[in-house]
Amino acid sequence: MPEESIEHINFDDLNKRAISKPIVNHIYTADPSAHVFDGKIYIYPSHDVDAGEAFDDLGSHFAMEDYHVISMDSIDSDAVDNGVALHVDDVAWAKQQMWAPDANEKDGTYYLFFPAKDYEGIFRIGVATSSSPVGPFTPQPNAIKDSFSIDPAVFKDDDGSYYMYFGGLWGGQLQRWRTGTFNPEQPESPTAFLPNDDEPALLPIVAKMTDDLLEFAEKPKGIEIVDELGNLLLAGDNDRRFFEAAWLHKEKDKYYFSYSTGDTHYICYAIGDSPYGPFTYKGRILNPVVGWTSHHSVCKVDDKTYLFYHDSSLSKGVTHLRSVKIAEITYNKDGTIITLDPYLK
Ligand code: FUB
Numbered sequence: 051m052p053e054e055s056i057e058h059i060n061f062d063d064l065n066k067r068a069i070s071k072p073i074v075n076h077i078y079t080a081d082p083s084a085h086v087f088d089g090k091i092y093i094y095p096s097h098d099v100d101a102g103e104a105f106d107d108l109g110s111h112f113a114m115e116d117y118h119v120i121s122m123d124s125i126d127s128d129a130v131d132n133g134v135a136l137h138v139d140d141v142a143w144a145k146q147q148m149w150a151p152d153a154n155e156k157d158g159t160y161y162l163f164f165p166a167k168d169y170e171g172i173f174r175i176g177v178a179t180s181s182s183p184v185g186p187f188t189p190q191p192n193a194i195k196d197s198f199s200i201d202p203a204v205f206k207d208d209d210g211s212y213y214m215y216f217g218g219l220w221g222g223q224l225q226r227w228r229t230g231t232f233n234p235e236q237p238e239s240p241t242a243f244l245p246n247d248d249e250p251a252l253l254p255i256v257a258k259m260t261d262d263l264l265e266f267a268e269k270p271k272g273i274e275i276v277d278e279l280g281n282l283l284l285a286g287d288n289d290r291r292f293f294e295a296a297w298l299h300k301e302k303d304k305y306y307f308s309y310s311t312g313d314t315h316y317i318c319y320a321i322g323d324s325p326y327g328p329f330t331y332k333g334r335i336l337n338p339v340v341g342w343t344s345h346h347s348v349c350k351v352d353d354k355t356y357l358f359y360h361d362s363s364l365s366k367g368v369t370h371l372r373s374v375k376i377a378e379i380t381y382n383k384d385g386t387i388i389t390l391d392p393y394l395k
Contacts, residue, residue, distance in 0.1 A: 056340065056367035064340065065363055067393040072364050072373035073129040074120060080372035081150030081295070082120075082358035083203060084349035087160070091122040091351060092183045093129070093358060094153045094162065098371050107240040109221030111370040114148045115139075117164065119184040125351050125376065135185030136162060136178050143193050144176060145169050149222075150295065150345055154204045154212060154263070155183065161263050162187045163214065165200040172232055173223050175202045175216060177264050194265055196257075198232070199224045203347070204259065205298040205325065212259040213325050214266070215273070217252070218294030219244065219312060224252055247286025251275070254292045254309060256326055273307065274328035275320045283331060288314045290331055295345040298325065301355070304385060308335055310344045317346050317359065319387060334389045335379060342369045348379065355379050361392060 065071075073079075078098035085092050094117065101113035116137040120129050138144050144166035151164040162178045162185065174193035180186060200222040203215045217224045220240035226233040233243055245252060253272030260267045275283050275292055283291045293312025298305060307329040308319040315338035320329030336344060341362030349356055357379045365371035380388050 056362075059340065059367060061363060061366045064393055067395075068361075068363060068375075069390065069392055069394065070375035070377045072375060073122070074131055075364055075373065077118065077131065078365065078371045079118070079120065079374040080343070080360040081201075081345040082360060082374040083150070083152040083297075083347045084356070084358040085153060085155070086349065086351055087155050087183045090183075091125065091349070092153065093120040093122070093374060094151050095120060095360075095374050096148070096150050096372075100368075100371060105369060107220055109147075109149075112147060112149060112221075113370075115146075117148060117151055117162065117185075117187075119153075120374070121184060125354070125356065132184035135180075136164070136187045136189065138166060141166065141176060141178075141189045142191050143168050143174065144189075145171075147173075149173075150201045152203045152347075153183070154206055156206075156212070156263055160185075160187075161204070163202040163204050165202060165216075168193065173198065173200050175200075175214070190264060196266055196270060198227050198270075199255070201294050201296055201345075203297045204263075205300075207325055208300070211325075212263055213256055213298070214259055215254060215256050215296035215298055215307070216270075217254040217292070217296060219252060220293075222294050224255075228252070245285040247284065249285050250282040251285040251287065251291035254296045254307075271326070273326065275307070276328050276330055278330065280328075280330075288312075289316065290318060297347050299348040299350075301381065302385065305329070306348070306387075308346065308348060310346075312343075315339070315342070315344050317344050317357075321385065332386050335387050336390050336392060339363075339392045340367055341372055343372070355381075357390065359392075 079095040175197035178187035257270040295310035317336035339361035
């Protein structure tokens with residue numbers, strides 16, 4: 051739901067119609083990446099704060115400094131805030147903007163993957179490790195070599211391989227890497243360097259991880275999202291093209307790549323047969339929420355599948371003060387997902 055329309059919203063009424071409530075309300079949380087480790091639910095969100103930065107289209111108002119891990123014994127139980135898991139001051143290469151993270155586990159070690167701007171103002175992706183899923187996490191001294199842009203999501207495939215999906219337009223800087231190196235020119239607008247509307251949209255990125263999950267095992271490459279005819283989605287197809295918030299999950303041997311369309315505020319998905327794609331666009335998982343951004347994860351808990359998402363209802367529409375929510379999602383027999391409306395009509 052675009053920012054300009056929030057002044058007309060009656061938040062008391064909206065919150066009554068919301069399909070879910072914030073899982074915590076003592077802090078603002080966003081961009082939830084959910085996993086089940088050892089039978090317990092762990093949510094790795096951004097920790098939203100008001101740092102006094104003005105709203106702009108580069109997302110300068112998202113000036114987050116640390117991460118808290120939220121845990122839940124079951125989908126119906128209270129959510130527990132486990133305190134600061136990692137702070138930007140403890141990451142040697144990172145200067146600011148601890149944006150949407152993810153985590154995963156391998157051989158008893160927990161890995162937190164996070165984007166932040168380095169001292170040159172370039173978004174990179176880092177890794178921090180812990181023996182506990184709730185941290186505290188110890189960061190690597192450097193960002194992942196050849197990493198760029200934002201919103202890492204790390205998927206473990208059934209064969210034990212791990213893949214990182216990432217990328218984000220505008221403030222996420224993906225468009226500044228079109229030539230393979232960072233375009234250092236100061237853009238006058240966040241849309242500078244984007245393809246024309248009739249050109250293929252920028253692709254989200256994937257890279258297989260090394261065995262120790264600390265680096266990319268291969269050069270990152272683009273993931274194709276195509277329409278029903280097999281044509282790449284176009285840059286001007288704002289209702290369907292990738293913007294940010296990559297996530298991958300598997301259902302009945304099919305790979306589901308889901309993402310936010312950014313300026314049109316949908317969470318969409320596309321289905322493929324390989325973790326590298328191509329993925330065929332199938333539809334929407336979530337219609338627009340209150341607040342400019344929409345960001346999610348999909349996680350199976352017991353035998354049900356849940357969408358972890360956020361909105362800005364608790365802050366009464368403040369774009370950078372969001373709250374994580376959870377809603378069940380269901381599949382049709384053909385594997386398509388039934389679209390959720392975040393607020394009942
Ligand atoms: O939280 C900061 C940014 O907002 C995330 O990285 C994007 O996905 C959007 O949710």
